Every structure is written in structure tokens, then in C-alpha cells.
Amino acid sequence: MKKLHIYLLMLSVFTFLFCCTTKNAQQNNVDITGKTWKLIEINGQPLKLKDPKNNPYFSLNKADMRYSGKGGCNGVGGSFEIKQDIMRIKFNQGMSTMMACDDLETEQLFTKALLSADNYSVNGNTLTLNKARMAPLAKFILQK
Incomplete structure (x- = not known):
């Protein structure tokens, strides 16, 4: 018994x-597509911008499998692949405008994080892009 x-x-x-x-x-x-994600943290550090109007962001368009956004002052975009059931993502090298900016370092880190990411996680309105099981590359909040 x-x-x-x-x-x-x-x-x-x-x-x-x-x-x-x-x-x-x-x-x-x-589903992280069809939404705009604003950068709040890069490589574990809170985002410090010289001009808050130049906050990097991106969005994913599932209809044509393209991402677009702004790295600060330059536009970025390209194609992406996503497997939502296992939370995998891959941003492919795309285009970027080439204007001179005050804060190119943040813009370069933002672009590098996108292109390095291979998975993501979502916690409420926070999206985290990751590479393997390493520390998060970048954190974003849902822009309303």
C-alpha cells in the first residue's frame, strides 16, 4: 500500500x-513578426544613446520574410528565416544606408547582434536575441 x-x-x-x-x-x-522591437540592451549593457530619437529598432515582415529597421541613423534590412516552434532565427546580410552618424558604435553593435543571433526568447514584452547558449546579444522591448 x-x-x-x-x-x-x-x-x-x-x-x-x-x-x-x-x-x-x-x-x-x-509570434514576434509584425511587431516593432526597440533595442534596450546590447551585450549585457543598458543602451546609452547620445540622442534618444536614434534608438535602434527592427521589425519582421513574415509575408515576404524580410526584416527592416534602423540602427540609429542608418536604415538596415534583409531577409530572415524563423522557426517559431523551436525559437530559432537567422538574419541574413542585407542592405544598410551609409550616412555618417554620431553614434556608429551602437549601430555597428546592433547590426552585429542581428547577424550573429541564432535563437531568441520572449518574456512578456521583452525579446532577447541569443547566440547558442551564450549570454544574450541584445534585448528589445515591444514598441507601442
């Missing part, structure tokens, strides 16, 4: 853990 209770207790725990894991996976499996 005692073994039956232990068995039922273990079964309850495994069922609970499975349900929680499935629920978290579904919450993180958010």
Missing part, C-alpha cells in the same frame, strides 16, 4: 511538472 502511495505521488509530481513546462513553452512561443 505504501508503494502505491509513493507511485501516485510521483505520478502527480511528474504530471504537474509536465503541465508547467508545456505552459511555459506555449507562453514563450510568441
Whole structure:
């Protein structure tokens, strides 16, 4: 009888853990396309801009599988690939305008983060681009 209770207790725990894991996976499996994502952190450091109007951002257009945005003062864009079920993403080298800017370092870090990312995670209104299991490359908030 005692073994039956232990068995039922273990079964309850495994069922609970499975349900929680499935629920978290579904919450993180958010469609990130069709939204504008504003950069707030790069390489683990909060974004410090000389001019807040030049905040880097990007959006993903699923219809033509293209991304577009602004690295600060220069426009960026190209194609992308996404596998939402496993939260994988790949930004392909695209175009960029070449205007002289006050803050080219942030712009270059932003572009490098996009092109280096191979996966992402979502927590509420925060999108994180990652490379493998290393520290996050960049964090973005949903622009409203």
C-alpha cells in the first residue's frame, strides 16, 4: 500500500511538472513578426544613446520574410528565416544606408547582434536575441 502511495505521488509530481513546462513553452512561443522591437540592451549593457530619437529598432515582415529597421541613423534590412516552434532565427546580410552618424558604435553593435543571433526568447514584452547558449546579444522591448 505504501508503494502505491509513493507511485501516485510521483505520478502527480511528474504530471504537474509536465503541465508547467508545456505552459511555459506555449507562453514563450510568441509570434514576434509584425511587431516593432526597440533595442534596450546590447551585450549585457543598458543602451546609452547620445540622442534618444536614434534608438535602434527592427521589425519582421513574415509575408515576404524580410526584416527592416534602423540602427540609429542608418536604415538596415534583409531577409530572415524563423522557426517559431523551436525559437530559432537567422538574419541574413542585407542592405544598410551609409550616412555618417554620431553614434556608429551602437549601430555597428546592433547590426552585429542581428547577424550573429541564432535563437531568441520572449518574456512578456521583452525579446532577447541569443547566440547558442551564450549570454544574450541584445534585448528589445515591444514598441507601442
